[in-house]
Each structure stands twice: as structure tokens, then as C-alpha cells.
Amino acid sequence: MNIQNYIGGALINPKGELFLDNYNPATGKVYSYIPDSTEEDINNAFKAAKNAFPTWSKTTKEERFKVMMRIADLIEERHDELALAESTDNGKPVKLASHVDIPRAASNIRFFATAILHYASESHDMDGAAINYTLRKPIGVVGCISPWNLPLYLFTWKIAPALAAGNTVIAKPSEVTPMTAYLFSKICIEAGLPEGVLNIVHGLGANVGAAITAHEGIKAISFTGGTETGKTIAKVAAPMFKKLSLELGGKNPNIIFADCDFEQALRTSVMSSFANQGQICLCGSRIFVERPIYEKFKTAFVAKVSRLKVGDPNDPTSNLGALVSKEHLEKVKGYIALAQEEGGTILTGGNQVYLDGALADGNYLEPTVIEGLSYNCRTNQEEIFGPVVTIMPFDTEEEVTDFANSTEYGLAATVWTQDISKGNRMAANLQSGIVWVNCWLLRDLRTPFGGVKNSGVGREGGFNALNFFTEPTNVCIKV
Ligand code: NAD
Numbered sequence: 001m002n003i004q005n006y007i008g009g010a011l012i013n014p015k016g017e018l019f020l021d022n023y024n025p026a027t028g029k030v031y032s033y034i035p036d037s038t039e040e041d042i043n044n045a046f047k048a049a050k051n052a053f054p055t056w057s058k059t060t061k062e063e064r065f066k067v068m069m070r071i072a073d074l075i076e077e078r079h080d081e082l083a084l085a086e087s088t089d090n091g092k093p094v095k096l097a098s099h100v101d102i103p104r105a106a107s108n109i110r111f112f113a114t115a116i117l118h119y120a121s122e123s124h125d126m127d128g129a130a131i132n133y134t135l136r137k138p139i140g141v142v143g144c145i146s147p148w149n150l151p152l153y154l155f156t157w158k159i160a161p162a163l164a165a166g167n168t169v170i171a172k173p174s175e176v177t178p179m180t181a182y183l184f185s186k187i188c189i190e191a192g193l194p195e196g197v198l199n200i201v202h203g204l205g206a207n208v209g210a211a212i213t214a215h216e217g218i219k220a221i222s223f224t225g226g227t228e229t230g231k232t233i234a235k236v237a238a239p240m241f242k243k244l245s246l247e248l249g250g251k252n253p254n255i256i257f258a259d260c261d262f263e264q265a266l267r268t269s270v271m272s273s274f275a276n277q278g279q280i281c282l283c284g285s286r287i288f289v290e291r292p293i294y295e296k297f298k299t300a301f302v303a304k305v306s307r308l309k310v311g312d313p314n315d316p317t318s319n320l321g322a323l324v325s326k327e328h329l330e331k332v333k334g335y336i337a338l339a340q341e342e343g344g345t346i347l348t349g350g351n352q353v354y355l356d357g358a359l360a361d362g363n364y365l366e367p368t369v370i371e372g373l374s375y376n377c378r379t380n381q382e383e384i385f386g387p388v389v390t391i392m393p394f395d396t397e398e399e400v401t402d403f404a405n406s407t408e409y410g411l412a413a414t415v416w417t418q419d420i421s422k423g424n425r426m427a428a429n430l431q432s433g434i435v436w437v438n439c440w441l442l443r444d445l446r447t448p449f450g451g452v453k454n455s456g457v458g459r460e461g462g463f464n465a466l467n468f469f470t471e472p473t474n475v476c477i478k479v
Contacts, residue, residue: 001033002174003022004182005041007200009193010043011185013035014202015024015041016036016037016038016040018036021033021150024089024091026088035202038211041201045170046170048195049050049168050141051167051196058165059166062466068164070191070432071193072107072109073189074187075105076103076287079103080098082183083098083101085179088179089179089180090324091322092415093313093361094316095134095316101151104153105184106151108158110323117307123137123387129443129478130477137470138165138167140365141213141218142219142222143213144158145209145212146207146225151173151174151180152180152181155171161468163214164466165466170201175202175208176325181200182200190233191195199343209233213232218318220244227408230246245457245459246458247449247451247455249411249454250411251380252409252413253287253400253413254284254416255400255420255426258292259330259418261416261438264438266415272284273287273369274367277322278367282384282434286299286403286404288394288404289392289402298391308367318365322363328363329352329363332387336350336370339379343356344373344390348369349365349366349367352365368388369389371392376406397422404432405429405431411433412436413435413436413461414439415438416431417428419436431450434451447462464465
């Protein structure tokens with residue numbers, strides 16, 4: 001089956017008629033083909049988006065709301081098909097895609113469809129002498145580039161605010177997981193999204209992503225992906241004065257104080273370590289446990305992790321499915337080897353898993369817990385982005401704050417304590433865009449989402465995203 005680009009309202013092949021292999025990570029086999037698009041395809045998408053902008057930007061908010069709500073309804077109608085497609089493309093358990101990825105994609109669209117109806121701008125009164133008000137205008141043609149770990153979830157998280165604010169969009173899903181974006185383009189056609197308003201161009205980052213970044217007509221880029229790619233994009237886009245929102249990598253601390261609710265911290269830490277095979281930018285990959293409960297927590301954690309089932313993503317009893325690609329599996333295995341070279345001891349896991357039959361070539365890896373490493377070794381400083389966590393004891397609040405803040409990243413942190421003052425102090429002292437106290441991945445879509453340090457620039461979520469996708473003009477009227 002050939003995936004197609006969605007340009008000017010139609011599903012079309014790339015101009016060069018070239019396609020790339022698309023693998024099913026559970027079987028290791030090619031199961032479809034993805035357009036190997038080039039700059040020429042981006043130029044065509046730009047023409048379509050530019051033509052669509054004058055009408056779409058003047059379309060009433062009510063009309064934009066209506067078509068976006070139809071898209072959200074269709075995502076829900078196709079829930080099962082989309083969940084299966086996401087799992088087949090990414091390797092994640094169907095159960096996870098059913099409960100998290102696909103419902104969240106519909107919520108993203110609905111959230112911004114309704115948010116635009118409530119979006120207001122400021123006015124500044126100069127004591128009766130004049131009045132200023134802020135006009136918020138859509139930017140024009142904007143670019144949205146997304147990663148493979150939560151494919152439709154993050155794709156919709158970007159394009160929904162861009163479209164709701166009246167922009168037209170050129171979007172590029174990850175070449176590793178293109179399928180649900182393709183199915184989404186069919187949904188947009190069925191929902192009656194006017195042609196050219198959203199254009200989806202598939203292909204490699206170095207070709208399609210780079211062409212979006214370098215296109216002088218595309219005035220804003222919203223990117224989610226790795227920190228190195230973010231740097232490349234910033235280098236190209238900054239001299240062109242493009243607006244940039246960069247959501248990048250993380251190396252998140254999961255801090256467990258002795259006064260925590262032990263069972264809750266334990267249960268949630270298993271999830272925050274290994275959900276989606278540890279391939280969520282918000283996963284807690286460095287577990288710090290206060291010394292008085294270190295041995296107890298470690299023993300209970302390792303016991304729970306060793307009972308997790310790595311298996312067929314279609315099997316509802318599988319806790320972990322396949323890693324997204326062979327290359328990524330090798331990278332994660334490389335970090336397990338590095339951890340051992342650095343003096344770490346594997347408490348559980350560490351090995352590739354070989355399943356039977358059709359799944360024999362899939363990318364499976366045991367959930368892995370490593371002890372005995374210093375907080376500042378490479379294993380504890382670099383993003384692994386797989387089912388691998390380290391566990392370390394700490395003695396004081398100050399010490400664990402230093403450990404937690406020692407990396408170049410600052411995306412998310414989790415703190416477990418029943419002392420709410422301590423929770424507040426930690427939240428104030430951690431260098432992190434998001435701090436969860438006694439929970440993980442609890443998301444209110446209105447809140448600012450993003451990282452500090454090398455985890456990114458800017459914030460998504462709620463009106464932050466609508467602010468990003470609009471340009472403010474101050475209008476001053478003398479009274
Ligand atoms: P990646 O940076 O390799 O790719 C992300 C996207 O950028 C893909 O669509 C890719 O094709 C494109 N791309 C690659 N090179 C490009 C270039 N030169 N110019 C423009 N676009 C280019 O990231 P990935 O491997 O797909 O995703 C994993 C990374 O994403 C991890 O580092 C993870 O932490 C991060 N991530 C961050 C968040 C967040 O919200 N902060 C969320 C999810 C994932």
C-alpha cells in the first residue's frame with residue numbers, strides 16, 4: 001500500500017514518484033510505502049497553502065470550529081482503525097493507542113476548536129487619553145514538524161491551534177510513523193476542510209523537514225523532536241526571523257521521598273518508566289529514592305518490572321510492545337552496554353526479546369533497571385528514550401535537587417512526597433518546564449507545556465499555542 005501526500009485538498013504521489021519503505025516494528029517487515037518527497041513537493045504545498053490563506057483566515061471562528069469538530073467526530077468514529085494503525089506503525093500496544101493516542105488526538109482538535117471561540121485579546125486604557133487594543137492576526141502559512149513516539153497525538157496537538165487561529169498549514173509527520181497522518185488526511189477530506197488549508201507532506205527530515213524550515217514564505221515553525229534536530233532548525237530559521245516553538249528532548253528525574261505514598265509512587269513509577277516502551281519525552285528515566293526507603297523501593301520496583309510482559313502489541317495482556325525501529329533498538333542497547341562499562345549493575349532486563357513466528361524479527365527489549373551509577377555519568381546525562389531507567393539513592397533535598405538539575409535538559413520532573421511544602425519547594429527549585437507532584441502525565445490542555453534549557457523554547461498548550469500561532473498588533477486610538 002502506498003501512502004500519499006495531501007496537497008491542495010487531494011491525495012497525490014510525490015512529484016518524483018519515489019517511495020520509502022515503511023516498517024511494522026512488531027514484525028520487522030515492510031508493510032507500506034511512504035512518499036520520499038522533496039523541496040518541489042513542499043513548494044507545491046506552499047502554493048496551495050498560500051492560496052487558501054486569504055479565505056481561511058477570514059472564515060468565521062464559528063465555521064472553523066464546525067469543521068474542526070467534524071474532524072474530531074470522525075477521529076472518534078474511526079477510533080479502532082486508527083488505534084490499530086498507530087500500533088502497527090509504531091509498535092506500541094493497541095491497548096495504549098486505544099486509551100491514550102487516539103482519544104487524545106480527538107481531544108486536541110476539539111480543545112482548540114472550542115478555544116478559538118473563547119480567545120480574547122487585551123486592551124490598555126491610558127486614563128481616558130487613548131485606548132490601546134491588541135489585534136491578534138493569523139501569521140499566514142506555518143510549518144508543523146512532529147516525531148514518531150506519539151504520532152497522531154503530537155501531530156494534532158500542533159496543527160489544531162494553527163488551524164483554529166486561521167493559519168494554513170504544511171505539516172510533516174515523522175517518516176518512521178506516517179500512517180495515521182495519512183488516515184487523518186482522508187478524514188479532513190471527508191469532514192470538508194477546504195482545500196489547501198492543511199497540507200501533509202511525507203518524507204525524510206533532511207529533505208522535507210529541511211525544506212519547510214528553509215522556505216522563506218513559511219513564517220513560523222512548530223517543531224517537536226530531538227534536541228540536535230532542534231538546533232539544526234534554529235540555525236536555519238533564526239536568521240530568517242521565523243517564529244519558533246521547539247519541544248525537544250528530556251532526561252527527566254523521578255524523585256521519591258521517604259514520606260511518599262509508597263504504593264502509589266511504586267505503581268506510577270512503573271508506568272512513568274516504561275509506558276510506550278519508555279519512548280515518551282515525559283518518561284522519568286532517572287529514579288532518585290531517599291535512602292531510608294531505597295532498598296524497599298528498589299526491591300518492590302524490580303519485582304514489578306520483571307513481571308511486565310513484552311509481547312505482541314495486539315495482545316491486550318502485553319505491557320510493552322516493540323521499539324519503533326531497528327536503529328532505535330540498537331541505540332538503546334548501546335546505552336545498556338555503556339551503563340555496564342560505566343560500572344552499572346543491571347537489576348532486571350537488559351536483553352533483547354525474541355518472540356516466535358511472525359514476530360521473530362520485531363524490535364523487542366526487556367524493561368531494564370540499572371543501579372550503581374553516578375548521577376553525572378553519560379548514562380545519566382544523555383537521553384536514551386527507551387525502556388531503560390537508572391535508580392539511585394539520595395540523602396537530602398538539596399542533594400537530589402542538584403542531581404536532578406545536573407543535565408542539559410529540563411522538560412518534566414516528578415516528585416513523590418506527602419509533605420506539600422516540600423513538594424512546593426522542589427517545584428520551585430527544579431529546572432523543569434513541568435513538575436508533577438504525586439502524579440505523572442496528568443494533563444490539563446490549558447496549561448503551559450514545554451521545557452527549559454536544552455528541552456526547548458516556548459510553550460504549547462491552551463492560549464499559549466494560540467498566541468504562538470498569531471501575531472499581535474497594538475492599535476492605539478486617541479480619544
Ligand atoms: P527527530 O528530531 O529525529 O525527528 C522529529 C521530526 O523532525 C521528524 O518528523 C523528522 O523527520 C524531522 N526532521 C529530522 N531532521 C530534520 C531537519 N534537518 N529539519 C527539519 N526537520 C527534521 O526526533 P524523533 O526521533 O522523531 O523523536 C524523538 C525525540 O523527540 C526525542 O528526543 C524526544 O524527547 C523528543 N520529543 C519531545 C517532546 C516534547 O514535547 N518536548 C515530545 C515527543 C518527543
